[in-house]
Amino acid sequence: xxxxxxxxxxxxxxxxxxxxxxxxxxxxxxxxxxxxxxxxxxxxxxxxxxxxxxxxxxxxxxxxxxxxxxxxxxxxxxxxxxxxxxxxxxxxxxxxxxxxxxxxxxxxxxxxxxxxxxxxxxxxxxxxxxxxxxxxxxxxxxxxxxxxxxxxxxxxxxxxxxxxxxxxxxxxxxxxxxxxxxxxxxxxxxxxxxxxxxxxxxxxxxxxxxxxxxxxxxxxxxxxxxxxxxxxxxxxxxxxxxxxxxxxxxxxxxxxxxxxxxxxxxxxxxxxx
Amino acid sequence: xxxxxxxxxxxxxxxxxxxxxxxxxxxxxxxxxxxxxxxxxxxxxxxxxxxxxxxxxxxxxxxxxxxxxxxxxxxxxxxxxxxxxxxxxxxxxxxxxxxxxxxxxxxxxxxxxxxxxxxxxxxxxxxxxxxxxxxxxxxxxxxxxxxxxxxxxxxxxxxxxxxxxxxxxxxxxxxxxxxxxxxxxxxxxxxxxxxxxxxxxxxxxxxxxxxxxxxxxxxxxxxxxxxxxxxxxxxxxxxxxxxxxxxxxxxxxxxxxxxxxxxxxxxxxxxxx
Numbered sequence: 012x013x014x015x016x017x018x019x020x021x022x023x024x025x026x027x028x029x030x031x032x033x034x035x036x037x038x039x040x041x042x043x044x045x046x047x048x049x050x051x052x053x054x055x056x057x058x059x060x061x062x063x064x065x066x067x068x069x070x071x072x073x074x075x076x077x078x079x080x081x082x083x084x085x086x087x088x089x090x091x092x093x094x095x096x097x098x099x100x101x102x103x104x105x106x107x108x109x110x111x112x113x114x115x116x117x118x119x120x121x122x123x124x125x126x127x128x129x130x131x132x133x134x135x136x137x138x139x140x141x142x143x144x145x146x147x148x149x150x151x152x153x154x155x156x157x158x159x160x161x162x163x164x165x166x167x168x169x170x171x172x173x174x175x176x177x178x179x180x181x182x183x184x185x186x187x188x189x190x191x192x193x194x195x196x197x198x199x200x201x202x203x204x205x206x207x208x209x210x211x212x213x214x215x216x217x218x219x220x221x222x223x224x225x226x227x228x229x230x231x232x233x234x235x236x237x238x239x240x241x242x243x244x245x246x247x248x249x250x251x252x253x254x255x256x257x258x259x260x261x262x263x264x265x266x267x268x269x270x271x272x273x274x275x276x277x278x279x280x281x282x283x284x
Numbered sequence: 285x286x287x288x289x290x291x292x293x294x295x296x297x298x299x300x301x302x303x304x305x306x307x308x309x310x311x312x313x314x315x316x317x318x319x320x321x322x323x324x325x326x327x328x329x330x331x332x333x334x335x336x337x338x339x340x341x342x343x344x345x346x347x348x349x350x351x352x353x354x355x356x357x358x359x360x361x362x363x364x365x366x367x368x369x370x371x372x373x374x375x376x377x378x379x380x381x382x383x384x385x386x387x388x389x390x391x392x393x394x395x396x397x398x399x400x401x402x403x404x405x406x407x408x409x410x411x412x413x414x415x416x417x418x419x420x421x422x423x424x425x426x427x428x429x430x431x432x433x434x435x436x437x438x439x440x441x442x443x444x445x446x447x448x449x450x451x452x453x454x455x456x457x458x459x460x461x462x463x464x465x466x467x468x469x470x471x472x473x474x475x476x477x478x479x480x481x482x483x484x485x486x487x488x489x490x491x492x493x494x495x496x497x498x499x500x501x502x503x504x505x506x507x508x509x510x511x512x513x514x515x516x517x518x519x520x521x522x523x524x525x526x527x528x529x530x531x532x533x534x535x536x537x538x539x540x541x542x543x544x545x546x547x548x549x550x551x552x553x554x555x556x557x
Binding site for chain 1: 420441442468476541547549554
């Protein structure tokens, strides 16, 4: 399966411009033979937690989702997008009222096949504007690849990736909004997540300024041996990487981390910590 | 605190030669001002699980421990060494009778201040020759630094490093025996462990052939920002790195991974997996 990853600059609260960016990327990716396009965290509305909480009209969101479904359908490509959503909307649970940061996987017919709500919110602004989700990442078979979703800060926690891997994920798609100065996240942590849980991890970041945030791209796709299958520089780009489930299976046969972890022992450690 | 890390070739079942190597390294490290010397997995007896199980006389081990204590005392340096041991010997618990692979931290008086038994055995040979331990890594304050131990394959599991970090570890000392071909472990996983749990991780490997195994060094010390504080090539060497607890505290203030992980949520995930 050919995966494409959009790294781009969103225009905060300019949904028209951002959907145009996604539409163009989906067209280009589809023409190149990609089966799926991963886009950054909150890209259709821009990454600006406080402005979204203050200015984004919830009534506009169903229309945005419909248009994203239209993009997937028109280009015959799977699409991962990230938007604010209330938990009830997506059938999940949360700790309070208000928006979660969510991600949705559409199939090439524009039909949602997987939702995820961000469990680990990053920083005071996100926590003021959103509520954390608490459901584990789900796994769905997409074009023959068992696929899961996490969002941004989530993937920095090995526990979250383990939850996807132990549920069978072979591919983990991660919309992110990683500020400048944290390059060790894609370069070290993402590679380790892919290697230690033996799956493909794709990490799609913004590029450029949005609201008060500076993003410097650095999107990556890491393989189950910890190598980088694709890596972006700072500017807008479209990455491609082949997702090979046989490489995932070979890695899991070679060093069976998932089978040799000892959850029953870890449980006794948690209670004694 | 100045840490030193021995990377060397052990001579299987030639305890005299191996203790001489440790003695010389301890002298050199002490003269350079090091407070502690970390040595590789099973170094005093050599890494050779099946030969150790068949040929090593258990009655010889107390004497080896005494001589290691003498090395620490004579050079006024802390010492981490790894030997086979029965669980009862070290006050731990295990899943059966037989030897565990263990590590011991001696203070500069040669007094044992911390023991650890390897929880994740690697490969069929280790599992045939040893029994796995199941106690979590302990933490002890050593020269003002909260210090913990893991062994080799253990550190590849993020769960094991989390157990040390959530118990307060600022420094994790890891004797290892990493075969050629797994360079991504020190270069990717160790750096991520240090970064995601925000502590210093030191990883001491063998160098050269022992029994049927080829070791190619690559020992490292990684800092709480994921950078390499020291890194060895393939050959025998003595690494040095300054362990700064203020860097650990700064990293934990900057991005509070340990405070923002959600163990209560992970517990519900485990039971639903």
